[in-house]
Amino acid sequence: MKVIFDCYGADLGPEVMVQGASDYAANHQLTPLFIGDEKVIHKEISKYPLKDYEVIHTDTFIENTEEPTKALRKKKDSSLVMALKLLKEKKADAVLSCGSTGALLAGGLFIIGRKEGIQRACLPVPIPKLQGRVCLLDAGANVDCSPEIIHSFAHMGNSYTNKVFDVEKPKVYLLNIGTEEGKGNSQTKESFKLLAQDKTLEFMGNLEARNVLMSDADVLVCDGFVGNIFLKTLEGFGEFLSLSLKKQAGDSLAQMGKSPVGQAFTKIKNLFDYKEVGAVPLLGIQELVFKAHGSSDAKAIYSSLVQIDQALNKNLLKEI
DSSP, X not given: OEEEEXXXXXXXXXXXXXXXXXXXXXXXXXXXXXXXXXXXXXXXXXXXXXXXXXXXXXXXXXXXXXXXXXXXXXXXXSHHHHHHHHHHTTSSSEEEEOSOHHHHHHHIIIIIOBOTTOSOOBOOEEEEOSSSEEEEEOXXXXXXXXXXXXXXXXXXXXXXXXXXXXXXXXXXXXXXXXXXXXXXXXXXXXXXXXXXXXXXXXEEEEEEGGGGGGSOOSEEEOOHHXXXXXXXXXXXXXXXXXXXXXXXXXXXXXXXXXXXXXXXXXXXXXXXXXXXXXXXXXXTBSSEEEEOOTTOOHHHHHHHXXXXXXXXXXXXXXXX
């Protein structure tokens, strides 16, 4: 597969992109196309046995603080814009970026183009639970959503969970502050009505945040503002558990790690590690565009490439 890497955007720099790509290429078919500062990229490539690759130079990039639509218009030579244009021209199979979510969403819609019938693209993030995982969407691409858009997220999440995780009839829930039908604000109340009336979905009702990890939910829908807060709370709690254990265990931590309890804790902690998941696709557009965490390291980039490979093998672009 051929993947375009937007080498600006990662907090740890382009080196994580190069290392992750090199690690993946060691055992899989991969031709990376790196877009960024060619001197820095070539310097990093020299550290690894990467042979089949391309590099395109630019010193322009879109920052997280910039207004996405304006930045796309002003910075046509930015790494992200160049990556998306090359993808639209079928020069690669996918784009991977750790940069601005807003710019990636806007670029996906305006440069790549949305699929027919799609109002907004969205980010689906798999979250572990006691049995399997639940797909949360939107996870941060759209902070303001109408009930109709949340309804469309349910359909995309339904298809995504069915195709990627092989769930025959995904159970769909609406993230809310209570389980009763009348709970929530005007947005969630109207969303509930639309979802309940849709007989093509296995809509199960409202679900409170505290019950998500113990639920039977396969798809959990909400707007990107709520979804991103929920997701980052889980990430932060996982880190809190790890740091608390280190603080409480002290010198006995290393010994504890070898015990069944220690090993079990490590497995649980890894379930909430975004590096294990890597990137997620921007659903609703005409090409494969994947968004990785801004603080991704080489391990997260490797995991992202696993997700891209899986998407290609399952023909995700055609199915959803």
